[in-house]
Amino acid sequence: MHRPEPESTSYLRAALSGMALTFKHMVNPTKVTQQYPEEMTDLSPRWRGTHVMEQHADGRPKCVACGLCPTVCPANCIRLVGGEDDQGNRYPIVYEIDEFRCIFCGMCQEVCPVEAIHVGRHFENAEYTRDRFVYDLDRLMEQDHPSTLLWDPSDPSSE
Amino acid sequence: MEPISGIPAIVAMALKNLGIFTLVILVVAYATYAERRVSAFIQDRRGPNRVGPFGLLQPIADGIKNILKEETLPGTASRFFFILAPILVLVPSLVTFAVIPIAAPLPTRWGVVDMIIADVPIGILYVLAFSSLAVYGVVLGGWASNNKYAFLGGLRASAQMVSYEVALGLSLIAVLMLAGNVTLTEMVWQQQQLGMWFAFPLSLAFILFVISAFAETNRLPFDMPEAESELVTGYHTEYSAMKFSAFMISEFGHMVTASALMATIFLGGWDLPGTWDNAFWYNGQLISGFAENGTPIAAQPAVWKTLLTFGGFAAKTGFFLLVYIWIRWTLPRFRYDQVMALGWKVMLPTSLGYVMLVAMTILVLDELGVQYGFLFGLVLTAVSGAATLSFMFFLDRGRTIAGAGAQRTQKVEVKTTPTAVVSGRAEPAPAGD
Numbered sequence: 001m002h003r004p005e006p007e008s009t010s011y012l013r014a015a016l017s018g019m020a021l022t023f024k025h026m027v028n029p030t031k032v033t034q035q036y037p038e039e040m041t042d043l044s045p046r047w048r049g050t051h052v053m054e055q056h057a058d059g060r061p062k063c064v065a066c067g068l069c070p071t072v073c074p075a076n077c078i079r080l081v082g083g084e085d086d087q088g089n090r091y092p093i094v095y096e097i098d099e100f101r102c103i104f105c106g107m108c109q110e111v112c113p114v115e116a117i118h119v120g121r122h123f124e125n126a127e128y129t130r131d132r133f134v135y136d137l138d139r140l141m142e143q144d145h146p147s148t149l150l151w152d153p154s155d156p157s158s159e
Numbered sequence: 160m161e162p163i164s165g166i167p168a169i170v171a172m173a174l175k176n177l178g179i180f181t182l183v184i185l186v187v188a189y190a191t192y193a194e195r196r197v198s199a200f201i202q203d204r205r206g207p208n209r210v211g212p213f214g215l216l217q218p219i220a221d222g223i224k225n226i227l228k229e230e231t232l233p234g235t236a237s238r239f240f241f242i243l244a245p246i247l248v249l250v251p252s253l254v255t256f257a258v259i260p261i262a263a264p265l266p267t268r269w270g271v272v273d274m275i276i277a278d279v280p281i282g283i284l285y286v287l288a289f290s291s292l293a294v295y296g297v298v299l300g301g302w303a304s305n306n307k308y309a310f311l312g313g314l315r316a317s318a319q320m321v322s323y324e325v326a327l328g329l330s331l332i333a334v335l336m337l338a339g340n341v342t343l344t345e346m347v348w349q350q351q352q353l354g355m356w357f358a359f360p361l362s363l364a365f366i367l368f369v370i371s372a373f374a375e376t377n378r379l380p381f382d383m384p385e386a387e388s389e390l391v392t393g394y395h396t397e398y399s400a401m402k403f404s405a406f407m408i409s410e411f412g413h414m415v416t417a418s419a420l421m422a423t424i425f426l427g428g429w430d431l432p433g434t435w436d437n438a439f440w441y442n443g444q445l446i447s448g449f450a451e452n453g454t455p456i457a458a459q460p461a462v463w464k465t466l467l468t469f470g471g472f473a474a475k476t477g478f479f480l481l482v483y484i485w486i487r488w489t490l491p492r493f494r495y496d497q498v499m500a501l502g503w504k505v506m507l508p509t510s511l512g513y514v515m516l517v518a519m520t521i522l523v524l525d526e527l528g529v530q531y532g533f534l535f536g537l538v539l540t541a542v543s544g545a546a547t548l549s550f551m552f553f554l555d556r557g558r559t560i561a562g563a564g565a566q567r568t569q570k571v572e573v574k575t576t577p578t579a580v581v582s583g584r585a586e587p588a589p590a591g592d
Contacts, residue, residue: 012555015490021300022489026200 003131048104048119048148053098053140054102062116062143071118077101078108098126106143106148118147162440163270171272179276183256186476187411188218194411194484201488214316221404236397240303245398245405247296251289253413255442257284259419260344261468262429262533263438266443266460274429275344275467286420287328290375293413294320295382297377300406302392311327312393316377318385319498323374323381326506330367332515333510334424337361347428348439352448353536356427360539363423363513363547367506372421376413376501379487387456418479419472426475429468436468475585509550516546526539 034041054062063083081094106119122145127133163171192207192214198207207214232238262274279285294317301313333343334357340348350356358365369558374381385393395406429435437447438458447458493501520542529535 010555017487018489022485023199025203026197026485028200028203031205032202032203033199035205038209092358 002007004005015021043121043123046148047121047123048106048146049122050120050125050141050143051102051108051135051140052118052120052145052147053095053119053137054116055141059141061092061095061116061137065095065096066113066114068111068113072107072111074105074107075101075103080122083100090135095140096136097140098133099135100130100133109148120147161270162443162445164271165266165273167267167269168268171267172276175205175272175276179256180253183253183412183415184408186415187408188222190220190411190415190480191407192218193480194487197481197484198488201485225401225404227440229398230402231399233306235305235399236470237305240299241397242402244296244300244303245402245409247299247413248293248409249296249405250418251292251296252409255286255289256419258282258343258349259474260264261419262465264458265458265465267463268325271439271460273344274469278342278344280342282330282345283424284341286416286545287324287331290413290416291320293323293409296409298397301384303340304394304397306397308390309394309396312384312386312390312396312553313493315386315390316394319374319377319381319383319502320501322499323371323506326367326502326510327371327375329507330364330371330513331424332514333361333364336517336521337512343423343428346441347430348437351425351430351437352531354533355540356373356425357432358425360536360543361425361517362540362543363509363550364517364543364549365421365491366550367510367513369421370423370501371506372417373483373486374498376417376483376484377410377558378414380490380493381498382492383495386492414480414483418476418483421467421479422472423473428475429472431468431471436464460571495585505554512544516542520525548570 033118056062065080065083070076070080072079077098078102079094079096079098080092082090083093084090104119108117109119115139120143123141125133195217196206196214207217210220212218232241257276260273260275260278265272265274268360298313298318301309301311301316305309334346337353337357337360338346340346340349346357353360360537367407373379377384381398383393384390385395387393390396395403398406436449439447441455444455445458445460446455450455450456518540520539524535524538529538
């Protein structure tokens with residue numbers, strides 16, 4: 001560690017130059033504080049936030065209840081109960097994501113074969129009660145924020 | 160113009176009490192706001208700006224929060240003294256303002272009103288007495304908490320405040336010799352008569368007083384009693400809610416009072432440049448000065464003069480408050496032994512020597528027949544300037560007080576411990592013990 005030489009360092013001058021420095025910062029109008037609610041922060045392009053469930057034009061979820069996302073999920077936060085309709089199409093009867101347990105790794109998005117579940121560019125999920133953090137299928141489909149930018153629908157595995 | 164008397168005087172006194180007390184409390188509240196804002200600006204942040212325009216209602220929100228918070232009482236604390244301590248700290252910091260003149264006398268229909276609550280003849284002694292009283296509250300708070308950190312904070316506070324009070328008092332003696340009186344109104348008058356503020360002819364006393372005042376108010380770089388990194392928050396560790404708030408108010412109250420005191424003693428108080436605002440009660444008559452033949456000239460008090468001089472006083476006090484905050488967010492805290500070394504080895508001898516120097520200069524000037532006036536002040540300014548420069552020279556570069564880096568060159572005598580003692584200590588306990 002560099003220590004000042006006792007006989008060559010002026011404490012008064014050092015103190016005064018410190019005062020000058022703080023004064024310069026005091027009158028400097030550029031501040032680093034982000035005025036958060038008014039001024040949104042720039043999200044990283046790979047930001048992974050609240051999930052979004054994509055849907056068909058007729059409002060059905062794109063999910064085919066294949067069961068890959070609950071399997072791959074490291075936090076075990078996805079609950080899926082699949083069903084089958086008259087034509088033999090599989091669809092989710094129950095699809096719930098616990099946003100409290102989720103670690104936002106984005107593996108559900110990567111593993112999904114039909115590009116149904118996505119992580120989105122959204123992070124303001126404050127609620128008054130804890131059970132409100134379990135997002136069911138309807139709520140996941142209602143989410144209207146864009147999905148993460150690094151994810152390209154034509155190139156889902158970024159190849 | 161006659162001084163106000165009778166029932167109007169009582170009404171005026173009540174109004175002055177109310178006004179000045181409210182003013183001090185308001186300034187204290189907004190000093191906390193200023194502290195947070197200025198510290199934020201210094202650190203390139205914005206500070207509190209959410210409550211009201213520019214965050215100006217923040218002190219009120221803080222006050223409401225502190226009143227609504229739960230009052231905790233530590234189970235092992237001494238209940239009576241625990242509650243008494245914040246009161247003992249708060250009251251002296253607020254009553255000190257009573258002897259500080261805040262503006263030129265105000266003319267009214269019923270007579271002239273002095274803009275000071277109590278123009279007591281003991282003036283500055285009253286201030287010193289009450290500022291020493293505050294240390295009891297701090298020590299008592301630390302002791303009554305029954306907490307080792309709080310107690311250490313209280314002990315440090317007492318040691319520090321007692322040490323620096325010596326230098327504070329001695330630096331004031333130089334002022335008293337020049338002013339020839341202890342009342343603060345007379346000090347303002349003498350500065351008007353001298354033609355310059357005491358900060359110039361008594362520059363070294365000014366510097367010593369400012370340093371001591373920082374130590375007395377427990378502000379950085381002298382905030383040993385509440386050194387967060389060592390003592391949690393020192394003497395008020397166990398306090399919460401409004402009792403904690405009382406300690407904070409008293410800290411800022413001391414700051415405001417000390418700023419006003421420094422402004423009054425060394426920057427002329429409410430005095431503004433020029434002789435138009437001079438006013439002083441001389442043999443029951445408000446005068447603005449003396450003619451060549453010694454006859455007093457009657458002063459012409461006016462409302463605009465009062466307002467303007469009050470503005471001057473507020474500006475000077477505000478300047479010192481800003482310096483307090485500015486220094487706090489610039490300089491790091493002293494080490495405890497450095498505080499004591501500075502107090503006893505530097506401040507005390509310097510202020511003693513300076514008292515001698517000022518006394519000799521005044522004596523020589525009197526013997527030479529120099530009238531108390533501008534020339535008198537100039538000579539003192541030159542002498543004090545030389546003293547200040549040499550003080551700076553010796554204080555600087557680690558000659559008398561130094562940081563940790565300077566300790567390398569100091570010779571440390573390593574005492575060789577007799578081996579017998581060492582082996583005796585290391586010996587295992589006898590079997591069967």
